[in-house]
Amino acid sequence: MSKNNDKKLKIGIYELTGCAGDGLLILDCEMELVDIFQAADIQSFLMAKSDNIDGELDIALVEGSVSTEREIEELKDIRKRAQVVVAFGLCATHGGIQARFSEEEWQKNLKEVYGDIEMSHTKAVHSKPIDEYIDVDLYLPGCPVSKDQFLNFLVRALGGSPPEVYPNPVCVTCKYNENDCLLLKGIPCLGPLTADGCGAICPNHNVPCYGCWGPAEGANFTSEFYLLQEKGFDMEAIKKRMANYSGTKLQEFFEKFKKESQ
Amino acid sequence: MKIVKLKKDNLFPFLEAIKGDAELWAPVKKDDAKHTFQPVDDFSQIDLDYTRTILPPRKILLPAKFNMYQASKSEFTSDFSHISKKIIFGIHPCDIHAFLTMDKFYSYEIEDPYWLEARKNLVLLGHSCWPDENCMCKSTNTHVVEEGYDLFFTDLEDTYVVWIGSSRGDDLIREKPELFEEDLTDTDIQKFIQRRENRDKAFTTEINFAAMPDLMELKYNDALWEKLGDACLACGSCTNVCPTCNCYNVEDRPVLGKDFSNIQRCWDACTLENYSGVAGGENFREKRADRLKLWYTHKLQSYISKYGKPACVGCGRCVATCPVDINVKTVAQSLDGNEVDSFWDRLSKEVTK
Ligand code: SF4
Ligand code: SF4
Ligand code: SF4
Ligand code: SF4
Numbered sequence: 237m238s239k240n241n242d243k244k245l246k247i248g249i250y251e252l253t254g255c256a257g258d259g260l261l262i263l264d265c266e267m268e269l270v271d272i273f274q275a276a277d278i279q280s281f282l283m284a285k286s287d288n289i290d291g292e293l294d295i296a297l298v299e300g301s302v303s304t305e306r307e308i309e310e311l312k313d314i315r316k317r318a319q320v321v322v323a324f325g326l327c328a329t330h331g332g333i334q335a336r337f338s339e340e341e342w343q344k345n346l347k348e349v350y351g352d353i354e355m356s357h358t359k360a361v362h363s364k365p366i367d368e369y370i371d372v373d374l375y376l377p378g379c380p381v382s383k384d385q386f387l388n389f390l391v392r393a394l395g396g397s398p399p400e401v402y403p404n405p406v407c408v409t410c411k412y413n414e415n416d417c418l419l420l421k422g423i424p425c426l427g428p429l430t431a432d433g434c435g436a437i438c439p440n441h442n443v444p445c446y447g448c449w450g451p452a453e454g455a456n457f458t459s460e461f462y463l464l465q466e467k468g469f470d471m472e473a474i475k476k477r478m479a480n481y482s483g484t485k486l487q488e489f490f491e492k493f494k495k496e497s498q
Numbered sequence: 499m500k501i502v503k504l505k506k507d508n509l510f511p512f513l514e515a516i517k518g519d520a521e522l523w524a525p526v527k528k529d530d531a532k533h534t535f536q537p538v539d540d541f542s543q544i545d546l547d548y549t550r551t552i553l554p555p556r557k558i559l560l561p562a563k564f565n566m567y568q569a570s571k572s573e574f575t576s577d578f579s580h581i582s583k584k585i586i587f588g589i590h591p592c593d594i595h596a597f598l599t600m601d602k603f604y605s606y607e608i609e610d611p612y613w614l615e616a617r618k619n620l621v622l623l624g625h626s627c628w629p630d631e632n633c634m635c636k637s638t639n640t641h642v643v644e645e646g647y648d649l650f651f652t653d654l655e656d657t658y659v660v661w662i663g664s665s666r667g668d669d670l671i672r673e674k675p676e677l678f679e680e681d682l683t684d685t686d687i688q689k690f691i692q693r694r695e696n697r698d699k700a701f702t703t704e705i706n707f708a709a710m711p712d713l714m715e716l717k718y719n720d721a722l723w724e725k726l727g728d729a730c731l732a733c734g735s736c737t738n739v740c741p742t743c744n745c746y747n748v749e750d751r752p753v754l755g756k757d758f759s760n761i762q763r764c765w766d767a768c769t770l771e772n773y774s775g776v777a778g779g780e781n782f783r784e785k786r787a788d789r790l791k792l793w794y795t796h797k798l799q800s801y802i803s804k805y806g807k808p809a810c811v812g813c814g815r816c817v818a819t820c821p822v823d824i825n826v827k828t829v830a831q832s833l834d835g836n837e838v839d840s841f842w843d844r845l846s847k848e849v850t851k
Contacts, residue, residue, distance in 0.1 A: 271754050271755040387754060390754065391752040394752075405734070408734050408735075408738065408767070411735050411738040412553075415552075416552070419821045420819075420821055455732070463845075
């Protein structure tokens with residue numbers, strides 16, 4: 237690395253509980269990797285290098301949800317060291333699939349899988365998005381985040397600008413791609429409820445959106461819920477589908493909905 | 499105005515002769531029954547048996563995303579690289595009218611060089627159509643065209659009656675005059691008139707557009723708008739498929755390892771939540787009902803006072819697209835005092851029961 241490293245943005249990339257797909261996505265930017273490592277001083281990135289330093293950072297990208305006590309400590313330490321903390325990928329922004337359960341259900345699942353085994357090195361906790369424990373400055377959702385989103389974030393950050401998030405639902409890109417709308421055909425597509433950024437990959441292949449980028453801003457869950465009910469889907473099936481990727485953020489809606497629909 | 503005749507067998511040879519180095523766009527069948535405009539080299543892909551395409555042909559002139567400029571610290575360079583010679587074949591009267599509406603809009607007070615430049619490079623070859631239950635162009639008086647095309651092909655079974663609408667259209671015919679016949683027989687004329695009459699009768703949806711500006715004004719605070727807002731999924735689809743919607747957003751896209759940014763223009767839609775968002779996190783139209791009011795004011799009211807006709811050209815795309823039945827047809831019928839069978843109406847009853 238060049239000697240004027242101290243002028244470059246110091247970036248750390250960290251992985252909590254998740255599939256590590258977001259970190260992998262960075263490595264998959266093969267055409268840009270050299271430029272990335274030249275433009276920024278990547279201090280810590282376990283998946284990519286061995287000489288990792290845990291010091292002061294300009295930006296920390298945190299992937300994964302918080303699922304153990306040790307991760308809570310690690311996350312708090314990252315917060316202390318970093319100017320800007322970015323929730324990187326759906327597990328960090330919303331908790332991911334592992335956060336779709338209520339506290340009760342989670343307890344039950346833990347017991348079922350691990351029984352009464354004593355865990356020695358750390359204790360499991362109910363999976364949560366990282367903003368349940370620390371202040372988060374920026375959110376980059378996606379399962380995984382897209383290359384376009386990550387690279388655009390990075391170049392803007394290098395220039396001192398905040399990222400341009402994808403503010404719209406999946407339907408927008410889906411329409412640009414002129415897909416025959418699945419929802420109109422009675423297929424339970426979550427495109428209207430889901431944040432765009434993936435390029436509408438699923439509807440492009442005639443598969444309904446499962447919501448893997450998490451809920452879009454201002455999504456109208458109530459209307460789509462009734463719409464799917466009218467199309468013949470039962471309440472539990474719709475709830476399950478909607479809850480898959482929205483982690484803890486949708487619990488509130490379902491609580492309210494349960495009361496309303498009783 | 500000159501009229502000639504073309505045997506159907508001579509259509510592809512004619513298109514071949516005029517194509518040259520231009521890109522020829524025509525309706526192509528996607529999956530199921532839906533059509534889209536696509537660039538075609540193999541003319542056998544063209545499927546003229548269609549009512550409406552998913553996206554309107556404005557996408558051919560202004561794609562959903564394109565670079566407007568390259569900007570560095572010291573200079574910016576306009577980027578017109580997406581514009582090239584194009585021919586649209588098979589465009590219907592409603593969409594030709596939409597182009598005329600956009601021409602006015604994009605040259606009113608401030609000119610939009612991207613539209614105007616693309617338009618200069620465009621040849622429009624219209625084609626006759628047959629309405630389905632969602633076509634409202636007879637009510638908007640956009641079901642026939644008198645201007646705005648270079649050639650217009652009316653399908654009379656084994657031949658086309660071809661109207662020449664511009665001197666450029668005339669030049670195109672002259673490329674291969676031997677393919678055309680100059681004289682229309684009495685039978686041809688009779689067939690043409692009969693077709694027109696039958697088509698006029700085939701429209702099943704009638705909307706009282708003349709009453710809409712007043713009704714929009716009178717019912718601006720009607721409970722209808724809340725009902726629509728409760729059902730709207732804020733997906734932006736109605737807006738993206740409308741041939742007379744024209745809003746766009748501009749994004750800075752800095753390039754990694756370079757000292758310039760691409761300044762990208764991409765379609766925006768006023769039915770989306772983010773559309774009315776401003777710096778500081780405020781939003782002027784956070785409520786879906788308010789956003790729908792804006793869209794319908796645009797389609798049914800304000801254009802009429804400015805340009806003398808509604809912005810809606812009756813293509814029926816919003817009808818075929820909105821998953822919750824919010825569209826010009828149901829909204830206009832409801833404003834006109836009718837009960838309409840729609841998801842949004844059923845939802846309002848479901849929620850309040
Ligand atoms: S297929 Fe899904 S994502 Fe595409 S427009 Fe329909 S609802 Fe939206
Ligand atoms: S599930 Fe939805 S958000 Fe995820 S990749 Fe598919 S279309 Fe995109
Ligand atoms: S408002 Fe609807 S019917 Fe009218 S032009 Fe737009 S999409 Fe077509
Ligand atoms: S009116 Fe319909 S198509 Fe338009 S944004 Fe609302 S739900 Fe989408």
